[in-house]
Amino acid sequence: MPAGFYAIPIAKINRETSDAVSITFDVPSLMAGQYQYKAGQYLTFSAIIDGEEVRRSYSMSSSPVTGEQITIAVKEVEGGKMSTYLNRNVKEGDVMDIMPPMGKFVLEPSASAANHYFLFGGGSGITPLISIAKTALQEEPNSYCYLVYANRDEDSIIFKDEIDALAATYDNFKVIYTLDNPKGAWMGHRGFLTKETVSEIARQELGLNYPVAQYYTCGPSPMMDV
Ligand SMILES: Cc1cc2nc3c(=O)[nH]c(=O)nc-3n(C[C@H](O)[C@H](O)[C@H](O)COP(=O)(O)OP(=O)(O)OC[C@H]3O[C@@H](n4cnc5c(N)ncnc54)[C@H](O)[C@@H]3O)c2cc1C
Numbered sequence: 420m421p422a423g424f425y426a427i428p429i430a431k432i433n434r435e436t437s438d439a440v441s442i443t444f445d446v447p448s449l450m451a452g453q454y455q456y457k458a459g460q461y462l463t464f465s466a467i468i469d470g471e472e473v474r475r476s477y478s479m480s481s482s483p484v485t486g487e488q489i490t491i492a493v494k495e496v497e498g499g500k501m502s503t504y505l506n507r508n509v510k511e512g513d514v515m516d517i518m519p520p521m522g523k524f525v526l527e528p529s530a531s532a533a534n535h536y537f538l539f540g541g542g543s544g545i546t547p548l549i550s551i552a553k554t555a556l557q558e559e560p561n562s563y564c565y566l567v568y569a570n571r572d573e574d575s576i577i578f579k580d581e582i583d584a585l586a587a588t589y590d591n592f593k594v595i596y597t598l599d600n601p602k603g604a605w606m607g608h609r610g611f612l613t614k615e616t617v618s619e620i621a622r623q624e625l626g627l628n629y630p631v632a633q634y635y636t637c638g639p640s641p642m643m644d645v
Contacts, residue, residue: 421465421472424516425450430488432511435577439543440506441480441492444517456483456520457527458554459547459635462491463518468500475501478546478637479520480578482553484528492577494543524635526551528558534633536562537621539612541569541638545577548637556589566594567620569612569638572602595620 420426430445446454461478481490495506509515524547526536536555538548545568552564570576576596586594597608597616610616 420516423518424463424465425453425519426514427454427517428514429509429511432509435492436494436575438506438575439492439494439577441490442505442509443481443488443490444515446489453519454489456489457522457525458482458484458550459525460520460522461547462489462520464501464505465516465518466501466504468504471500473500473504476521477505478522479550480546482550482557484554484557492543492546494577524637526554526635528554530558531561532559533561534559534563536564537634538564538566539569539617539634539636539638540566541612542571542575543577544636544638546637548635549578549582551635552585552592556585556592560591563591564589564593565621566592567597567612567617568594569597569599571599573598573605574602 427450428445429442431443433441433443435441456479459478461476463474463476465472465474477491477493479489480492481487493502493505496502534555536551538552540548548566552566555562555564566582568576568582582594585592595608597610597612598605599611601609608616608620
């Protein structure tokens with residue numbers, strides 16, 4: 420095993436969409452301290468694929484404060500080494516080489532905070548954002564979370580049931596889906612996120628004033644440029 424990595428077994432694999440899985444890990448209790456994390460952090464994986472060592476990072480979709488086991492979600496990239504391997508080849512009980520959590524794209528929750536979090540996600544970029552949303556909703560009862568989540572079509576929305584359940588549970592959470600290419604009747608937003616669509620969503624749907632919010636964005640590079 421490469422230096423800095425530890426062997427962690429896979430507890431559960433859940434197919435989220437036709438091209439994305441979530442993978443839950445059973446961190447041994449002796450290593451629990453090393454694998455404590457903050458919402459927004461990621462794990463780095465090492466695997467031998469076709470005879471070569473491949474290292475890639477995946478953000479936690481689980482929240483550190485809700486009692487969930489540590490979970491990532493991986494969207495298969497066409498021709499992608501690790502994402503294809505994680506979607507098609509690993510199974511429950513397999514042991515993976517994983518580095519402890521890292522990353523500065525984090526939420527540091529505070530019970531007395533009253534923030535407006537504006538979360539923009541595209542595709543697999545939802546993973547750190549749903550972790551941040553769950554954490555803020557649990558730890559900051561006076562804060563608001565607005566998630567704008569862009570996808571190709573309805574079938575490719577990862578965690579739709581979980582996100583809709585959060586929206587049904589918390590009055591201070593609102594989600595707006597936008598689809599590039601909806602398949603059937605779709606009453607929601609359409610098209611890529613641009614500066615204009617983002618401003619319109621913020622003002623009309625959420626009644627938000629830009630300067631008062633904190634922003635977390637995670638998605639493909641054209642979206643990050645917005
Ligand atoms: C901090 C961090 C956190 C991340 N978190 C997640 C996560 O939670 N979930 C997740 O699914 N991914 C996440 N990623 C992306 C992930 O690390 C890999 O880059 C991705 O899975 C592709 O790796 P691969 O080995 O399958 O593809 P590779 O073999 O590296 O690439 C194959 C081909 O696909 C292209 N390609 C690579 N990535 C993408 C992409 N995202 N979209 C389109 N084309 C691409 C490459 O240019 C290349 O042509 C994260 C990346 C970072 C840096």
